[in-house]
């Protein structure tokens with residue numbers, strides 16, 4: 001049996017093929033993360049994502065733009081409070097024929113600038129870098145998930161099932177020139 005999400009995303013991307021383009025950029029300093037560094041890589045301290053910070057440190061990146069890494073469909077855009085804060089999740093279609101999807105997740109945002117159900121292009125600004133209501137120094141917690149629509153989880157786990165190393169994934173799938 002197909003997962004529940006399959007039929008929804010299959011029809012979304014079938015009806016809107018222009019939003020299922022191939023190729024991914026970095027979520028900050030587009031397209032190549034210029035001016036930013038990853039303070040906590042995937043797998044470091046069982047981290048399930050990257051923590052993007054500006055090279056100038058501290059809260060200097062508070063309010064900086066965060067971009068969708070690829071064309072896709074906003075599957076979630078809401079404030080979860082706690083250690084997550086404002087979260088945007090985008091489902092990307094890697095292959096319309098084989099219906100292969102990945103999900104990108106952007107957390108601790110200061111503001112959200114997209115809505116659930118919106119179709120967006122690579123490089124669309126989805127929000128700004130936040131500090132999760134003062135929980136942290138400003139940074140972008142960023143994940144790429146091989147399995148879409150999983151529970152939000154905790155951002156850390158020794159079980160990486162369903163997750164990609166985001167930087168490795170983006171480097172492997174840069175837009176065709």
Ligand SMILES: [Zn+2]
Nearest residue numbers: 049050051141
């Ligand atoms: Zn993080």
